[in-house]
Amino acid sequence: MIEIRAVTKSYGATxxxxxxxxxxxxxxxxxxxxxxxxxxxxxMRMILGVxxxxxxxxxxxxxxxxxxxxxxxxxxxxxxxxxxxxSRSAHNHLLALARTSGIRRSRVDEVIDAVGLGAAANRRAGxxxxxxxxxxxxxxxxxxxxxxxxxxxxxxxxxxxGIRWMRGMLRDLAGQGxxxxxxxxxxxxxxQTATQLIVIGRGKLIADTSMxxxxxxxxxxxVRVRSSDQDTLGRLLHAPGxxxxxxxxxxxxxxxxxxxxxxxxxxAAGITVLELATEQASLEDVFVGLTQDAVDYRAxx
Amino acid sequence: MTSTTPNPPPxxxxxxxxxxxxxxxxxxxxxxxxxxxxxxxxxxxxxLSAVILVVGFGIGYSLLxxxxxxxxxxxxxxxxxxxxxxxxxxxAQIAVGVLGVLLITSEYATGLIRTTFAAVPRRLPVLxxxxxxxxxTVTAVSVPAAFAAFLVGQSILGHQHLxxxxxxxxxxxxxIGSAMYLAVIGLIGLGLGALVxxxxxxxxxxxxxxxxxxxxxxxxxxxxxxxxSKYLPANAGQAVTTVQxxxxxxxxxxxxxxxxxxxxxxxxxSAARMRxxxx
Numbered sequence: 001m002i003e004i005r006a007v008t009k010s011y012g013a014t015x016x017x018x019x020x021x022x023x024x025x026x027x028x029x030x031x032x033x034x035x036x037x038x039x040x041x042x043x044m045r046m047i048l049g050v051x052x053x054x055x056x057x058x059x060x061x062x063x064x065x066x067x068x069x070x071x072x073x074x075x076x077x078x079x080x081x082x083x084x085x086x087s088r089s090a091h092n093h094l095l096a097l098a099r100t101s102g103i104r105r106s107r108v109d110e111v112i113d114a115v116g117l118g119a120a121a122n123r124r125a126g127x128x129x130x131x132x133x134x135x136x137x138x139x140x141x142x143x144x145x146x147x148x149x150x151x152x153x154x155x156x157x158x159x160x161x162g163i164r165w166m167r168g169m170l171r172d173l174a175g176q177g178x179x180x181x182x183x184x185x186x187x188x189x190x191x192q193t194a195t196q197l198i199v200i201g202r203g204k205l206i207a208d209t210s211m212x213x214x215x216x217x218x219x220x221x222x223v224r225v226r227s228s229d230q231d232t233l234g235r236l237l238h239a240p241g242x243x244x245x246x247x248x249x250x251x252x253x254x255x256x257x258x259x260x261x262x263x264x265x266x267x268a269a270g271i272t273v274l275e276l277a278t279e280q281a282s283l284e285d286v287f288v289g290l291t292q293d294a295v296d297y298r299a300x301x
Numbered sequence: 302m303t304s305t306t307p308n309p310p311p312x313x314x315x316x317x318x319x320x321x322x323x324x325x326x327x328x329x330x331x332x333x334x335x336x337x338x339x340x341x342x343x344x345x346x347x348x349l350s351a352v353i354l355v356v357g358f359g360i361g362y363s364l365l366x367x368x369x370x371x372x373x374x375x376x377x378x379x380x381x382x383x384x385x386x387x388x389x390x391x392x393a394q395i396a397v398g399v400l401g402v403l404l405i406t407s408e409y410a411t412g413l414i415r416t417t418f419a420a421v422p423r424r425l426p427v428l429x430x431x432x433x434x435x436x437x438t439v440t441a442v443s444v445p446a447a448f449a450a451f452l453v454g455q456s457i458l459g460h461q462h463l464x465x466x467x468x469x470x471x472x473x474x475x476x477i478g479s480a481m482y483l484a485v486i487g488l489i490g491l492g493l494g495a496l497v498x499x500x501x502x503x504x505x506x507x508x509x510x511x512x513x514x515x516x517x518x519x520x521x522x523x524x525x526x527x528x529x530s531k532y533l534p535a536n537a538g539q540a541v542t543t544v545q546x547x548x549x550x551x552x553x554x555x556x557x558x559x560x561x562x563x564x565x566x567x568x569x570x571s572a573a574r575m576r577x578x579x580x
Contacts, residue, residue: 083412
């Protein structure tokens with residue numbers, strides 16, 4: 001369980017996170033979405049206790065993160081997969097971390113096998129590909145079998161097989177009752193894995209909802225229709241709560257009516273329907289639309 | 302250094318049972334730091350170069366002095382055969398100082414320090430663990446190196462009847478003191494590294510402290526130069542490595558104490574900075 005309450009974090013004159021409040025619950029995968037520079041990594045550093053909030057409180061499993069007596073058992077994190085000494089082997093990197101908390105050596109081998117790095121365990125971590133570094137980072141996060149797992153952009157740089165593996169891993173962890181909090185700047189990476197969603201932009205909370213609700217309310221479905229008489233059909237469909245728009249390619253897009261009803265209206269008026277489809281706005285589009293005003297660095301067009 | 306000692310009970314009655322097993326203790330952090338040190342090639346190479354410099358330069362300088370022995374009563378009286386054979390310490394101090402710097406700055410450079418601090422949220426055990434390791438490993442390799450340099454050096458100087466035996470007062474102190482001086486320089490390097498958090502900056506600061514300050518002090522007017530010079534870290538610390546009393550230096554243990562004080566102050570300031578703030 002992660003509880004963020006009215007957290008603000010400033011670095012000098014720059015406010016990275018402002019008045020953020022949300023809760024991440026155990027047993028589900030919660031996605032943490034925002035464009036680059038939105039404050040995701042800052043928030044995750046505060047959850048891991050390496051940065052201190054300027055104001056507000058961060059609680060992990062009921063305590064401020066830095067007050068845990070056995071932190072590796074409480075919070076496992078990956079902030080930067082490249083944060084390893086380049087000439088140290090994966091095994092020795094994990095062993096040094098395990099030693100701080102009296103975690104036995106066999107557990108190191110266990111997590112190395114769990115992330116599929118068994119064959120590379122004794123290779124220098126500096127020679128790892130990004131995908132292997134990500135796996136090593138996950139192994140470090142899981143070392144103490146923590147109740148809360150926090151991963152910054154864990155899917156970034158993974159190949160298709162790696163992404164599939166990561167999704168399975170995250171669901172498994174949530175299935176074990178752990179709190180799983182995973183950031184991404186791409187909606188598509190999160191959509192199939194997370195069931196809860198926190199969206200931030202420019203350090204402010206934009207949405208705190210379930211993925212299903214997010215899809216239903218923020219990403220409404222539209223009906224696309226092409227017929228023999230678009231003008232008449234458009235007039236007939238007009239009603240309170242229904243919006244009709246003509247697209248550039250001559251089709252009508254209707255929100256607020258199901259496709260069946262659009263078809264029925266056309267049929268009753270004797271209009272021939274040439275094309276009728278239900279479209280869901282792409283989650284990526286919705287995400288971009290939602291955070292558009294909250295992007296710090298955008299290319300001038 | 303095993304973690305077989307029973308852990309203290311949890312401070313709060315609220316903590317679950319597992320925290321008994323996975324509590325972070327100073328001894329465990331020491332073990333973790335030892336694992337890091339022995340798997341960091343730079344540490345091995347700095348220690349090896351320290352040994353080579355102490356022994357190699359000591360032998361080389363002894364050969365030089367035996368070829369050009371002191372002339373005249375005054376020169377013979379002030380000749381310090383022990384210091385000649387231990388002169389490699391002057392160079393080896395860079396190797397151990399760099400070891401101290403790198404031990405901490407390599408973690409800042411890679412970002413590993415965040416992982417370390419997430420695992421050890423009180424943070425200071427990490428600094429103390431590194432300090433204890435620097436002191437023990439540098440001493441452990443420097444004591445035999447200093448004895449080897451001394452013994453080989455004296456056997457060379459013996460050809461001109463310039464050698465001193467270990468039994469002469471102050472000689473054992475100078476040999477062991479050389480190793481202890483190197484350990485203190487390692488700690489000063491660690492303190493500098495923890496303060497500037499950057500390898501290049503830390504090494505530059507180390508050079509400034511060991512070589513730059515004595516140069517700058519030389520420009521001071523009149524007696525000030527000598528008065529200030531003897532209190533500088535390198536000069537103060539090296540008082541313990543000589544046998545012949547030198548009026549330009551502090552008393553051996555006074556000087557060594559002053560060097561320890563520098564290390565303690567540097568480590569204290571970096572500890573204060575490390576404990577607060579973001580990693």
